[in-house]
Amino acid sequence: MKFFIDTANLDQIREGNDLGILDGVTTNPSLMAKEGIRGQEQILNHYKAICDIVDGDVSAEVIATDFEGIVSEGEHLAELHPQIVVKVPMIREGVKAIRYFTDKGIKTNCTLVFSAGQAILAAKAGATYVSPFIGRLDDISTNGIELIAQIVDIYRYYDFGTQVLAASIRHTMHILECAEAGADVVTCPLDPILGLLKHPLTDIGLAKFLADHNKK
Secondary structure, three states: OEEEEEOOOHHHHHHHHHOOOOOEEEOOHHHHHHOOOOOHHHHHHHHHHHHHHOOOEEEEEOOOOOHHHHHHHHHHHHOOOOOEEEEEEOOHHHHHHHHHHHHOOOOEEEEEEOOHHHHHHHHHOOOOEEEEEHHHHHHOOOOHHHHHHHHHHHHHHHOOOOEEEEEOOOOHHHHHHHHHHOOOEEEEOHHHHHHOOOOHHHHHHHHHHHHHHOOO
C-alpha cells in the first residue's frame, strides 16, 4: 500500500519523506489556503517546490468545472513537472476531461468520490487514481471503509487499472482499515501516519532495554 501525505505544508512533507515511506502528495485549494498560498503564481510555484521534495506523484487540483476550463488548467498543471497528477472532480465534465487526459497520457486523480457508481465511471474514463472520501462519509453515518472494500472488489473483478486512493482519512485506525480493505493508496495528514509508530509495549520494552544496558 502506498502512503501519500495530504497537506501543502512543506515542513510536514519533508518530515514524512525523511521517514523513507512516503510515496506521494495530495493537496487541494483549502490546504493551500491554510498555508497562506494564494494566487495562481504562488500555487504553481508551490507545486514545483513539493515535487522537488518527493519522488512520487503529486496531485494538483483544477478549479474549473467546465470541460474546456478543466482541460486548459489540467494541461498547464501537467506541464509543471512529470510528477504532477491532475486532480479532477467527479462531475459530468470531469469524467469527460479524465478521458481526454487519459488519451493524452496525462495522469489523473478523480476526487470527491462517494459511491461505487462514481468509481466505476472514473475507472471507465481511465483515471489513474480514484479518491473516495471515507471521513466525510463517516460524518453522515455512512461506512466509508465499506465503500473502499466495495470499489476494490469491483475493480479487481473487472481488472480496472485505476488505483483506489482512500482520502479524507481522520485517524490511524482508518489507515489500518483501508489496508485490510485492499486500498492501493492512503492519503492523510502526517499525524495519523506517525500514529502507526506508537505502541505502549514498544515504549515499555525500549525503556527496559535501555535500563538494563545502563546498569552498573
